[in-house]
Amino acid sequence: MHEILRLLEVRDSNYEEFINYALNNSDYFMLVYVRYNMAPESIFTNNIFKDLRDLTVKTRANPSWAGTPETYSNNTAYKITFYRSDPSAQQVLNRVNGIYNWTRPENPQDLAFYRGGQCWFYSIGHERMSGIIDPSPEDKTFFEERSLIDSLFRVDHALDGQFIEEGLSS
Template identity: 25%
Template sequence: MLMLNKNVMGEEYKKLINILSEHCDCFAFVERRQLMKNEKERLDYITNLTTKIQGNLIKTNIQSKWETTALGGGNTAYVFYFELNDTTSEFLKEKSNSLFEWHNPKLPEDLMFYQNDKCLLAGCSHEGFFMVDEALWNSFLLS
């Protein structure tokens, strides 16, 4: 995996989501519990935000680590996993105009994309980096 500090924005962001949609079957994002002033209200906000794609929700896990982050001190986060298809791809493009725009409070954090449980892209928006499979990144650059 390559680690990049370049934000992907605008039409490039939409192009990246399209390429990820061709190569991945699932995406996820994170809601860190320690950032929630009121957990129920925040989870309701996320449910409202994702109303159009709730039928594509695969699972929600409580985790202390994921591709870009390992939380210490017993902290945990909700990680929401969704099918990646035309509907959810459009959702990702409608809700944001950039890979690093995925962060609290407007949106969940740390978009991740998977193919058969293998992560091909994992963002860490609030720290301004993402990791990406080299072959997928080359496909993006050549498109």
């Protein structure tokens, strides 16, 4: 059984506080770089990729990630990139001012954070959805204090493969 804490939109000062909290309470974070019709990525996206390069742990092309079980589009390339959570990433991740701004065409997509190989926080920018999986009491307090909780629910089944990432450890 898993508990899911669905969040309201995290933006502005709450977003900056969240990024700090997440970087200090996770092992990894993930961004998805998408090239539709093989068009070049935006300068902003390229700069994010370059500025996070030293924190890269793993990159893969399989078009499935936390919140997106599988996607397919002709002539589209996906680069799912995992980074080591490190305070030095704060400045780069704060270049946007909200969770749902992590979406194409200007930015990489769907910021997520991992504890070991399990997704802890996921977002689907274009659908304006995000949540915490199996939140700790500290996690609940953090989001309650900022009035960012939409709902809390339980699922009685194992997490789908999209929320588990092989090759990441605590």
